[in-house]
Amino acid sequence: MQAKCPRLPVPLRPLLACLLGTLPWPSLAGEVPDPLALAQLDGFALGVEAAGKFSGVVLVANGDTVLFEKAYGLRDENGDAPLQASDRLNFASAGKMFTSVAVLQQVAAGKLGLDSPVGQVLKDYPNRAFADGVTVRQLLTHSAGAGDIEELFGATHSAERARLRTLADMIALHGGRAPEFTPGTQQKYGNYGYIVLGRMVEVLSGQDFESYIRQHVLAPAGMTRTGFVDCSDPAPDLAAGYAEVDGKRVRNCATLPARGFAAGGEVGTARDLLRFVQALNAGKLLPPALLAEATRTQREFMGLGFFATGYGEGVPERDFRWGHGGSADGICTDVRHYPRTGETVVVLSNKDAPACYAVSNLLHAQWKGP
Numbered sequence: 001m002q003a004k005c006p007r008l009p010v011p012l013r014p015l016l017a018c019l020l021g022t023l024p025w026p027s028l029a030g031e032v033p034d035p036l037a038l039a040q041l042d043g044f045a046l047g048v049e050a051a052g053k054f055s056g057v058v059l060v061a062n063g064d065t066v067l068f069e070k071a072y073g074l075r076d077e078n079g080d081a082p083l084q085a086s087d088r089l090n091f092a093s094a095g096k097m098f099t100s101v102a103v104l105q106q107v108a109a110g111k112l113g114l115d116s117p118v119g120q121v122l123k124d125y126p127n128r129a130f131a132d133g134v135t136v137r138q139l140l141t142h143s144a145g146a147g148d149i150e151e152l153f154g155a156t157h158s159a160e161r162a163r164l165r166t167l168a169d170m171i172a173l174h175g176g177r178a179p180e181f182t183p184g185t186q187q188k189y190g191n192y193g194y195i196v197l198g199r200m201v202e203v204l205s206g207q208d209f210e211s212y213i214r215q216h217v218l219a220p221a222g223m224t225r226t227g228f229v230d231c232s233d234p235a236p237d238l239a240a241g242y243a244e245v246d247g248k249r250v251r252n253c254a255t256l257p258a259r260g261f262a263a264g265g266e267v268g269t270a271r272d273l274l275r276f277v278q279a280l281n282a283g284k285l286l287p288p289a290l291l292a293e294a295t296r297t298q299r300e301f302m303g304l305g306f307f308a309t310g311y312g313e314g315v316p317e318r319d320f321r322w323g324h325g326g327s328a329d330g331i332c333t334d335v336r337h338y339p340r341t342g343e344t345v346v347v348l349s350n351k352d353a354p355a356c357y358a359v360s361n362l363l364h365a366q367w368k369g370p
Helices: 012-022 035-050 092-108 128-133 136-140 155-163 167-174 192-205 209-221 270-281 288-294 355-361
Strands: 056-062 065-072 242-245 248-251 307-309 321-328 331-338 343-349
Touching (some): 035 065, 035 355, 056 355, 065 270, 092 209, 092 288, 092 331, 209 270, 270 343, 331 355
Antiparallel strands (some): 056 065, 307 321, 321 331
């Protein structure tokens, strides 16, 4: 007999715990999820949507075959238009994968080494300890002590954020800082290191970051509906996210950078993120050996710009996955690729975390051992 979940409205975490506990866990042991597993996924997403905690797009594919694709909730919580599976949503930090690919393309071209210091490219980088002591690999794995750039986020930083228009502007603001810890000795996730990486790509390529990503990442992958879009763009297919500011619900444009940059924030579709995964696996963006290195666990949960997790004692090979997630006000994103099964799961949401992660977790089997 199933336990009864609490009636709505309830806090999100107890609801998720109850829903997850009352659903049998589908297994990924086979090569593809079966129809029952996908029906359970749909039911779970509908339940979290009904709780007012999830709206977004869920996509499940095996190789090039899309097995499940559905939109939930509203395009804008202050409107009545339903979200469509073809709508564009903010990728948040999942966009760091694009920066990683751009950097690794410089490595593949022989312009840069993974263990090259920042100062090899950014010769006028203000802090010499950072320039000489921090490497590309450390920036990609969040082990450089690069810190964050808090001026880009929050309603109280709107004036500062408006002045930070380029990656060079951002480095001018924080480039004088020394590393927070001895590079390579710890791991601390942050955004500033990817700004440095993006600026390195600009210097090496002679292109601004947006142009480089469009030409060398999005175009080869066939990602025609992904790009850098102003948050206030009135395009009808652009999902709106919201934030709480002074007790009021306002568009998250009030708390986030106006458009995507090297630390994330591009907008696009779930299908385009699937195309990105497919292009990587087809060798269209990186040489296969370099992709294998990038998606190998380098340190804790990180590959080279990709989350790469799952291997370990008692964990089967089929559970290993790479990808990236991200969240901010009114944004939650999760992209996972399982190399062993060929499966890709993409969840994009215009609601706050953590509901999108619970949706993608539903298709990840709990390992119970032999």
